[in-house]
Amino acid sequence: MLRVSAKIAGDTIDLSVLTQDAAAVDAGVQHGALLLAFADAFMSREPETLKDARDALAHASSFDIAVEAAGVAANFQRMVRIADATGIPIDDLTSELGTTIREELGLYAFPGAANSLPGP
Amino acid sequence: MSDLNQALSDRSDLRIAFENFFLFLAQPGYWWDSKQKIAIAAATRTASSCDLCALKKNALSRNQVLLAHPETEDLSALVVDMIHQIITDQGRISESQIIALAGSGISRLAYVELVGIVVCLFSIDEFCRALSQPLLALPQSQPGLPSQTQPENLDANTGYVPMIARDGLTEANQDLWPVGFGANVIRALSGAPDLVRQWKRLAAVLYLPLEEMGNLGQAATRRLNRMQMELIAGRISALNRCFY
Numbered sequence: 001m002l003r004v005s006a007k008i009a010g011d012t013i014d015l016s017v018l019t020q021d022a023a024a025v026d027a028g029v030q031h032g033a034l035l036l037a038f039a040d041a042f043m044s045r046e047p048e049t050l051k052d053a054r055d056a057l058a059h060a061s062s063f064d065i066a067v068e069a070a071g072v073a074a075n076f077q078r079m080v081r082i083a084d085a086t087g088i089p090i091d092d093l094t095s096e097l098g099t100t101i102r103e104e105l106g107l108y109a110f111p112g113a114a115n116s117l118p119g120p
Numbered sequence: 121m122s123d124l125n126q127a128l129s130d131r132s133d134l135r136i137a138f139e140n141f142f143l144f145l146a147q148p149g150y151w152w153d154s155k156q157k158i159a160i161a162a163a164t165r166t167a168s169s170c171d172l173c174a175l176k177k178n179a180l181s182r183n184q185v186l187l188a189h190p191e192t193e194d195l196s197a198l199v200v201d202m203i204h205q206i207i208t209d210q211g212r213i214s215e216s217q218i219i220a221l222a223g224s225g226i227s228r229l230a231y232v233e234l235v236g237i238v239v240c241l242f243s244i245d246e247f248c249r250a251l252s253q254p255l256l257a258l259p260q261s262q263p264g265l266p267s268q269t270q271p272e273n274l275d276a277n278t279g280y281v282p283m284i285a286r287d288g289l290t291e292a293n294q295d296l297w298p299v300g301f302g303a304n305v306i307r308a309l310s311g312a313p314d315l316v317r318q319w320k321r322l323a324a325v326l327y328l329p330l331e332e333m334g335n336l337g338q339a340a341t342r343r344l345n346r347m348q349m350e351l352i353a354g355r356i357s358a359l360n361r362c363f364y
Contacts, residue, residue, distance in 0.1 A: 070250035
């Protein structure tokens with residue numbers, strides 16, 4: 001989704017920021033570093049770290065944006081749990097774009113990959 | 121009113137969707153009565169701070185930790201353990217656990233309903249946490265028995281749970297996904313159709329309505345553009361080690 005949305009917008013995105021250790025880079029997205037820092041702080045479950053990251057994002061953009069960022073983060077806490085708790089496979093494992101991205105990001109090492117890949 | 125609270129009050133759609141879920145939570149479900157549904161929600165809330173879950177999460181195998189979660193008045197220890205694992209260690213859920221639950225009297229369809237309650241409540245709570253807001257109070261239970269109904273055209277060939285076949289929507293459930301769509305993540309909870317409706321409603325306010333997900337440009341109702349949304353989504357998913 002990220003790569004395709006960037007392509008539509010005529011931008012280039014560095015997908016490696018999704019799986020690498022946090023780095024203060026925008027990755028080709030406006031406020032990208034602040035959004036990534038907010039996501040990392042949210043997942044850290046450290047209240048002060050989260051507040052600092054949220055305030056930094058809000059002050060650089062707006063509190064409306066911070067509310068929306070919180071919504072997206074919360075939403076994707078649900079989606080992974082639906083997928084893993086029900087063992088669903090990826091709908092189309094054969095698409096070239098999907099395969100390339102999964103390889104680039106090392107997603108085949110994730111436990112949920114077993115739900116999509118042929119057994120031994 | 122603080123800037124944050126002002127921004128929140130401008131999003132009445134969020135409040136309405138959350139209130140709708142809590143009204144739903146208070147009603148008897150398909151396989152769980154109201155008291156049990158609320159107990160599932162309460163157990164969901166204790167998972168993130170559960171010491172036993174931390175032990176199990178850090179163990180090479182969860183089975184190395186022989187301690188069990190305490191049962192509650194309404195839920196068995198096995199059910200509480202599953203609820204907590206969905207929150208804290210979902211990547212290691214296996215079909216053998218769903219089979220064990222079935223052996224204890226919790227059918228796969230009841231499990232689907234449980235998953236739906238857990239994940240919907242969790243996403244609401246996580247939104248509150250992200251904004252340092254207090255969690256919303258769980259509702260009072262309502263009388264009534266579970267309906268014990270299931271949708272037509274269930275298919276058991278995808279994942280661990282029965283779900284409506286991609287082309288199996290009937291008139292009663294035609295709102296679940298647009299014709300020709302039916303991605304597995306949408307179908308996953310369709311054994312309990314109201315849970316699909318609930319998560320779609322929550323997704324529509326927290327992220328985007330299903331019907332707008334194909335629009336990869338700027339949504340008219342959002343300040344974040346789609347790249348910004350997907351950057352957060354991708355990072356959260358990666359930190360959750362989400363393959364799907």
